[in-house]
Amino acid sequence: MLTISDITYRIGGRTLLEGASVQINAGWKVGLIGRNGTGKSTLLDLMRGVLQPDGGEIALQKSARIGFLAQEAPGGDETPLAAVLAADEERARLLDAVDSAASGAAATHDLHAAEIHDRLNAIDAHGAPARAAGILAGLGFDHAAQRQPLSSFSGGWRMRVALAAALFAEPDLLLLDEPTNHLDLEAALWLGEFLRRYRRTLVLVSHDRRFIDEIADHVLHLAERRLTLYSGGYEAFLRARRETLARQQALAAKQEAQRKHLQSFVDRFRAKATKASQAQSRLKMLARLEPVALAAAEPPVRFDFPDPGELAPPLLTLDGVAVGYAPGEPVLRRLDLRLDPDDRIALLGANGNGKSTLARLIAGRLAPMAGHVARAPRLRCGFFAQHQIEELDPAGSAFDHLARLMPKASAEAVRARLARFGFGEEQVFVRASDLSGGEKARLNFALITHEAPPLLLLDEPTNHLDIEAREALVAALNDFAGAVVIISHDWHLLSLTADRLWLVAEGTARPWDGDLDDYRRYLLETRPAEEARQNGAAVHAKREARRAAAGRRQALGPLRRALRKAEAELAAVTGRKTALDRRVADPGTYAEGGAALQDLLREQAGAAQALAEAEARWLAAAEAIERAED
16 A cells, blocks of 8 residues: 655754655554654655655555545534535535536536446445534534534534544545544544544554554554554554563673673783784674664653642532533533542543533632532642643743742742653753643643642643653652542543543533443443444344443442442551551650550551451452442
């Protein structure tokens, strides 16, 4: 399908690709990965012929059609459905020919009327509106939205139309650059299912490792200006790369030992006449010993959130709260929720259901329209939103931005806080306009946490972060001592950080009794576009399966609550026993002696017994869920 042979590409005096080669066969689904700034988007532009390499060659299969997710959102009075249908240029051209023939106008092509209709039937032109509507529905457009003018939608929703058009056209080679950036979790799950079934060749740039793992059968890694192709998904790539690096290191160590052995012989016998020839021979061997090229270690990305201190639970309670935007109707009603200091909560639900509204309520940026909100007295919130990145002062440096928020801090303290988010000496004074998207995101994290808030509200925090930065964010969130509420389409991030789920749907928000996999199954079972493709019996069976799944979820609800309670008890007892163990291990404790020491030892023994009992309760709760799920 596509062959890249020894290409080199330079831009602004910087070499992005040098001697890069790869062959992509028809039908492959390739995940293109690499750190931000390595040239992934540039490579896509080279593949589709928008850019030309400075050296080498890119050859595409003859007559192959290339599809690309346009970076400019469509607009105007055209409807989303019409815009998607127009993406199939052959269908549009044939339908125009039919209209011309019917009106008596001159033919615009050589096909006769019968041949036109035969070709329309061959490409299922009459089924195209239903297929386009199904794609739009999967990306979140209901029947009414599909028939509204594009000008009535935000830029993010119009980008969804551009994605729908690229998918509908079914090109021989589909190039997608971060297609989930404008999607919610629900639409991203649908897109993953669609691309998994896609019958043609796909090259996908994404920093969502699970998204790549579920779709790609090959991974193309762009690093050090070269391309390396791996079979399998992202996890297979990680294993293969670790093995390659281990082999390189072992070979380099073996070569270094050989080099030292040869050099030792030369040093010992170079001055001896009887050994001079052998020494010269060893010198020649040393000269021919090419060093093993080890992969350059990329500097780690860093996130380190300041310790917020301790607050007593709860941080926040909502009792019968309604919230919205005056003077309109409430967006959400009947909110009865509680947020504790150690909570990690993911907000689920399609865009437009009110996730951001709920986040703004929790952050104190929206007042309740009804009900009661109780907040901890010293509750502060760090709110991460995409518009904050866009609103950075272009002329201001990272130091300037943070220093404005920390006017009493010394310059050293400001630089130290920026260093916690990966800003070294060379980056601290770089203007915001010259920072990459990932660097701007890290700066935004530094800004929203300058007061060490005990609550972080993160609305799509990973859009500008590459895979390594996302992994660093996961680690930092898990180390953070405060509470976290996340809105994200990044399944990997949510699965590793969230331990509670709230579903925002049908005008309210409520805890979701189940995990992310349960939610995924629920979404796939309730897809209206999927039901429309089934016959009557299949639809009935699907509905019955959903009812059964709902029954299972309802039955599992009390068991999951019992497990969470047992987990909380186990964590509390473990912390208590750890503190007692530290006191017993402290030599200073024994200076007290007497009854106090005996009381401490008895308390430690009691904590050990309580820990054993808590572990038993946790194990019993986990086994109860396993039995119920079998």
